[in-house]
Amino acid sequence: MYNRRKFIKISAAGASLAALSNSAVAKAISSTTDAGFPIVISTWDFGIIANKGAWKVLSTGGRALDAIEAGARIPEEQDISSHTVGRTGLPDRDGHVTLDSCIMDENGNCGSVAAMENIAHPISVARLVMEKTPHVMLVGEGATQFAVEQGMKKEKLLTPESEKLWKEWLKTAKYAPVMNIENGKKPGDKYNHDTIGMLAIDAKGNISGGCTTSGMAFKLHGRVGDSPIIGAGLYVDNEVGGATSTGVGEEVIRNVGSFLVVELMRQGYSPEDACKEAVRRIIKKKPETAKQIQVGFLAINKKGEYGAYAIQSGFSFAVCNAQQQDLLIKGKSFY
Structure with missing residues (x-):
């Protein structure tokens, strides 16, 4: 049986999590902190390598939007063991690797792709949708067609390892929407489908x-979660702050979760x-x-204060600013 508890493996392009010193990985830090600008925060352990990519943009005075795209592309590309983002993602029930993504800037502009196949960097396609079309979302074959028209490479995303895991799952597959528990793990945790959500504030605020x-993993073909849906998986209001989510997207969609978090911050939370x-x-x-x-939310307000909360324990998020490059914080939870 495949063991998803092994460490994240990072290629030479990224830093090894195993190499981080104990002092760099914070286990119990207040998660409501004013860190100043610029700053980038990301969900889960692989947020560390994503933040490194974003920081290269932010630390030189770059725009937050550019930092988000640069950072998100790293876990989309890397050979990581979680099989939840980009080219190493696990397929759906029928063996298709389908990717979802969205992006949103300080002016309220946004773009999204859903159920897109054969394109390794959905975050970049989402940005192209935002900047090159009058639309917000493209899906399925239309999203792939648009990406190719914009010069992106079409390629097979189902890796030999992912295909092997899928075929093993098929032997005993008992799929129930949402409640697809794999290897005894709760749906939505970092061993199942740990979405990477990122929020950044640049030097201009x-x-x-x-x-x-x-x-x-092994979802019904055509299933779309909260990740590409503006207001559910992501929302940004430059007057207030931004929020993103991870976990079982169906429950986030039902509550328009990220929009709710931003509106609560507007009220003073x-x-x-x-x-x-x-x-x-x-x-x-x-x-x-x-x-x-599992469902978790991550948020940052206009002051640069950040915080997170999840249903279950085990949720973590990464923070990168001028003072700390490799900070990993254990999120609080109800259970």
Whole structure:
């Protein structure tokens, strides 16, 4: 049986998590901190390598939007063991690797792709949708066609390892939408489909965000989660802040989760408290379902204060600013 608890493997282009010193990885730090500008925060452990890519842009005075695209492309490209983003993503029930992504800038412009196949960098296609079309979202074959027209490479994304894991799953497949528990793990945790959501504030104080994923492992063909949906998987308001989500997208969509977090911050909630309230509403709406799944929110406000909250323990997020390059924070949770 495949063991998803092994460390993330990073190619030579990224830094090895195993090489991080104990002091660099924070286990218990207040997650409502004013870190100043510029800053980038990302969901899960591989947020560290994504943040490094974003920081190359932010540290030289670059725009937050450019930092988001540069950072998100790294986990989309890397050979990482989680099989949840980009070219190494696990396929759907029928063996198709379908990718979802969205991006949003400080002016409220946004772009998105969903159920896109054969293109390794959906974050870049989402940006092209935002900048080159009058639309917000392109899906399926149309998204792939557009990407190729814009000069992106069409390639097979199903890797031999992912194909092997899919065929193993097929032997005992018992698919139930949302409640697709793999290897005893809760759907939505970092061993199943850890979406990477990113939020950045540049030196000018402008906020942008992005979200990218291959979605729930072995999902029904055509399933789309919250990640490419503006207001669900991502939302940015440059007057207030930004939020992103990870986990079982169906529950995030039902609560328009990221938009809710931003609106709560507009009302005066701290980022952490806003995330906590969004999680509480998910639990209140479907308490029995919530016990069996994971959903987490990550947010940053206009001051650069950040925070996170999840249903289950185990959620982590990465922070990168001028003071700390490799900070990994353990998120708080209800359970």
